[in-house]
Amino acid sequence: MSSEQATQAAAAAAAAAASTPVEKAAPAQSKKQSKKSKKQDQQFLLKTPKGTKDWADKDMIIREAVFGSLSSLFKRHGGVTIDTPVFELREILTGKYGEDSKLIYNLEDQGGELTSLRYDLTVPFARFVACNSISNIKRFHIAKVYRRDQPAMTKGRMREFYQCDFDIAGNYDTMVPDSEILKITTEGLTGLGINDFKIKLNHRKILDGIFQACGVKDDDVRKISSAVDKLDKSPWEAVKKEMVVEKNQPEEVADKIAQKGIEEMTILADYVEAFGIEKHLSFDLSLARGLDYYTGLIYEAVTAASAPPTNASELKEKAKKETKEVEDASEYVGVGSIAAGGRYDNLVGMFSNGKSIPCVGISFGVERIFSIIKARAAKQLEKLSSSQTQVFVMAFGGGEGWNGFLKERMEVTNKLWSAGINSEFLYKAKPNIRKQFDAADKSGSQVAVILGKEEYPQGQVRVKVLGQGDDSDEGDLVKVEDLVKSVEVQAI
Amino acid sequence: MSSEQATQAAAAAAAAAASTPVEKAAPAQSKKQSKKSKKQDQQFLLKTPKGTKDWADKDMIIREAVFGSLSSLFKRHGGVTIDTPVFELREILTGKYGEDSKLIYNLEDQGGELTSLRYDLTVPFARFVACNSISNIKRFHIAKVYRRDQPAMTKGRMREFYQCDFDIAGNYDTMVPDSEILKITTEGLTGLGINDFKIKLNHRKILDGIFQACGVKDDDVRKISSAVDKLDKSPWEAVKKEMVVEKNQPEEVADKIAQKGIEEMTILADYVEAFGIEKHLSFDLSLARGLDYYTGLIYEAVTAASAPPTNASELKEKAKKETKEVEDASEYVGVGSIAAGGRYDNLVGMFSNGKSIPCVGISFGVERIFSIIKARAAKQLEKLSSSQTQVFVMAFGGGEGWNGFLKERMEVTNKLWSAGINSEFLYKAKPNIRKQFDAADKSGSQVAVILGKEEYPQGQVRVKVLGQGDDSDEGDLVKVEDLVKSVEVQAI
Incomplete structure (x- = not known):
């Protein structure tokens, strides 16, 4: 799909729409949100919960156009969609997200099962595959996920936000589905008119080999991965200090591990050429991805022209009060990242008595993509209206x-x-x-x-x-x- | 929209789809769900939480066709869609649902705001209207809501299920938007091929007048309403016993109250004729609707050919074990009801310092509608597949x-x-x-x-x-x- 088509998609959404039946009698939400309203004895804080927001008007039209474009893409590649509950049994989510597990939203114990809101769509997908004894599927899922991020830590990340995932589960030949996922990532972004991006690639086994060579203990690998992942933001000295702990592993073991990863990357290079997407890819040893469950190829699409986090206005307001904190913008987790994913061959096995189904997938960061498109289409949007009355x-x-x-x-x-x-x-x-x-x-x-x-x-x-x-x-x-x-x- | 068009909509969804890329290596979910899977030291109960389920395959295609049909209908009537967070500040939901408030899902207090999962889409809509100081809007919203129903009480109702709502907010002439909502209800059902239904109508003010005449105290009205609502299921004697408590109100007050309702119903009769939907409507004094917030016209669409609740298979399984409990099927809350709603003029005011915006709306019970369509389309569905590969x-x-x-x-x-x-x-x-x-x-x-x-x-x-x-x-x-x-x- 070309960028022309993307523009057409947006234009189609625009053409199909035609009014603003939401008449506002007063200023917009952002100003109103923190205003208290009094009724009888009760005090209502009239707003959505922290880190959440309402979607309406033109934002809704852009969002639907983005979802429509990605859904068509997924169907073009043989994908089918599924829907899972917004909360899962708590034990399903336990032990899948490493340090980030503390960000999981629990539902109150009101008697009965302990449950939590889903943190991503990947773990519920693995549970679904195991639950239904599925041997292969190409599935896509566009839905909200929940993370109790502390605004102070991540500066403006939403607590409720959309993910848009495509995953391929099944036993297939090395790097074949992986290369199609990279193709889908490329098409997904260009199809939305985003052409100035790079997909950074790395391989967990290459990383693991290097860690072993550096003498990182097995138990520490994931922790160290998180440190390496910050390499494009922190100086090497800081990361190295965190990494190089002890050296007591024979070098040949490390070589063997890394070798497997390097072989796979060579095969991949051949396939991505067939799909004509080489120019968007770049190997990047500093890419590590924090999540526990990746086992093979990992990747992250970044764009130079990335927009600020969705609630930019909130950030600006904060900036006035606490200039120092906001200037330290390098701490934004993954600014510039608009899609990310990798291979996770053992996750389904954690749910199905060890009988594992290899998986590989991509998750589009639709909220960030939304901000980019909105910023670029600002002028066209002025004319847009949200109803489709003729x-x-x-x-x-x-x-x-x-x-x-x-x-x-x-x-x-x-x-x-x-x-x-x-x-x-x-x-x-x-x-x-x-x-x-x-x-x-x-x-x-x-x-x-x-x-x-x-x-x-x-x-x-x-x-x-x-x-x-x-x-x-x-x-x-x-x-x-x-x-x-x-x-x-x-x-x- | 004719039933032919509905069939076409379903057929279009069918034609567009073309495979079952979900290969199952073993029996379906229902059997697997309760199977325990062992991994290392952990014991996973491999299932979705009680009262929730996964959607996939052909069910997903039907669901998308139903949502598509209703969305087009809503747009045909000038509707725009919005999206609100899945959880709200707890105080927003408090005091809106009468006795049913105990069914609200709370999120765990992990520090910070107290929040709960939305119980319906109506209260979040009123909060949205108040939050954004909207003076008029026709909005639709298709999304999941959450109710901690006890299976023993309601026998098989889902705890997570979809609602599909259309509401008109704004100051308009008497019964004009109300009649359009009834038109939309009719078109919504016939558009999905459901023609054997009746929409029962009543008016809160007529009911209130009657209650006053019967001497029901103001504080007890809503409680009594719930009793009246059971009239089509329980004998009059049982309901009367619950209703007639004390008689100490002058009869003329009651007359005045009821008169207003009767006038409005007369105006309505004229308008529904213009829309050509009289044959589907019937006045029913026994209709009361349990929710606290209704203030005028109330209605409920019922069908003779109603299907069992969505998780019928689960019910059957249960029936084997606990035959007695399931035979008592008359206790199903609202079996046969496939859409319901009414006028609620004071709800927005509860959030906006008393400045109220009158509202009227309809909520389609899409899960029940889904069951009906699925049962009727069983044969056509055999040929269906869920992917759209060409x-x-x-x-x-x-x-x-x-x-x-x-x-x-x-x-x-x-x-x-x-x-x-x-x-x-x-x-x-x-x-x-x-x-x-x-x-x-x-x-x-x-x-x-x-x-x-x-x-x-x-x-x-x-x-x-x-x-x-x-x-x-x-x-x-x-x-x-x-x-x-x-x-x-x-x-x-």
Whole structure:
């Protein structure tokens, strides 16, 4: 998929949409959020919980366009979608996330099973594969995950956010599904109009070999991995100090381990050439990925043009108060990373009595991708509206005996609905003309159907194209029975 | 939308889909769910939490078709979608659900704000409207809600399930948005092929008048409402005993209250005629709806042909063990109810310092609707598969020097992907012919592209239409550069 197609996808979403029916009577949420509202004796803190937010309006349109683009991509590669519960038995999640396990949200023990909100979509996927004794599947899953990140630590990361995952489970030949995952990662980003990215690659077995050579104890490998992962942000001296603890392993063992990884990377190089994606890949020994479960190839797509975290406005506000803390921006965990994943061959086995199913997958950081697209499309978005109304049905009249044609407008609108045409009318018995045009404008309707006081009783209505800036145009007079046909020509 | 269109929607979803890439190596989840799996010292109970389930395969296709049909409907009526966090500040939910508040899932107090999983989509919507100072909106929201129902009480209700809501907020003329909501309810159900339903109507003010006449104290009204709501299940005597407590209110007050409701119902009768939905409506004084927040019109769509709750298989299994409990099926809360809602004019005001925005809405019980559609479409579903693959790329060959054309298959598949064609190939270096056809079959591909040992090096491939039952047909020999064009003709 080319970037043109991505732009088209966004444009399609834009074209399909056509109004802002959310009329705000006062300033936007960010300002209102922290305002307290009083009711009787109760004090409501009127906001969403820390680290969460509402989605609406244009943000929602962009989000749906992003999800739509990625879903089509996944289907193009034979993927099927699944849905798992938002919480899992707590023991399913235990011991899968290393140090990050402390960020898991637990549900209150209200009697019965102990459960926790999912931390990612990978562990629930492995549980699903084991639960259903699946031998192979290409699945995608777009859903929210939950992490109790401390704002002080990660500066603005959301606690509820979307992940968008594609994984291939099954026993296959070395690096074949892995290379397709890299292809999907590339297509996913270019398909959304993001072309200035690199996918950093590394291999756990190469890393493990190096760690062994450095004398890192097996038990310490994952801890050290986290340290190495910071190499592009911290100076080598700091990382080395953390890494080189003791040296008591024979060098040949390390060589053997690393050798396997190097062989696989050579095979991979051949396949990614067939998929034509070499130019986006770069081998990077400093890439380690913190999670416990990776066993082979690991990768992370980064972009130079990365946008700030989604709640940038919040960050700015904070910056005013605590300038020092925010200046230290190098501590953002993974700024610039817009997709990441790897091979995890042992995770399913942890759930299925050791009978493991090898897996490899990619997770798109859709919230960050969303910010990039939003920043780039800012201008086009101004014109966007969030409803998809095509026709607004109005009544013109006044004076003695004028009843506002409410029932008549309902009947005409009903006719349009039956023909599958998105239509609205004003919920007022006697609406004035200006208010009807205002509402039509806000709804984004392209066409007005007007019931005139004299014309309608004679079986005629006017069909007027909106947004032409020509107020003198009264529209075409058509018979009520020809209305649908006439509107279908004008709207779209 | 006609039932034909609904069938078309389902058929479209069916046609778009084409395989079962989920290969099961063993029996399905239900049997496996309760099986314990042992790993090292840990004991995993390999299942989803009580009252939750995974969605996959054909269920997922039906669900997406149902959501798609309802989303189009909502957009046809000018609706926009929003998304709110899965958990809210606990105080937002407090005092909104009457007796059912005990079913709210709390998140563990891990320090910081106290939060709970949303119980429905209505209270979060009211919070959203208040938070953003919205004066009017037509919004829809399709998402999961959470209720700690005790299986012993409700027999098989899910604890995590989808709701599909459309609500209109704003100050409008009496019964105008209300009648459109009833229109949407009707279209929603007929649009899914469900035509044998009735929408029971009642008005809170008529009920309140009656209660006053009966001498029910204000504080007891909601409690009594719950009792009345059981009228279609329990004998009148039992309900009356619960209702008639004391009589000390003057009758004229009651008359006045009820009068307002009766007036509104008369206006409504006029409007629903304009929308052509009278035949589906019936006034039912026994309808009360348990929730605290309703203030005007209330309604519930019921179907004779209602299916059992979604986890029917679980119920059956239980039935074997505890026959008595399950026979008492009359206790199912709302069996037969497939959509319900009403007017709630004071809920937003509870969040916004008393400045209220009147609201009216409908919630579709999509899980129950899903069961009905699934039961009716059982036969068509047999042929369905969940992936949407169009083309399977294969290699034919063998003998000396045969390398399996893995890289070549990758290149050809890549070409198809670039043209937007959903394509797969087998992840094996040297795949055998039978296994490639099996995989193509499971993927639901309509077309095979075959790279022959002699033909491909000469720049030619075979394009063979699958599922014709004619194994002798070798397909058409085409030049590689004409492949995309040729495939586009064959696949759809």
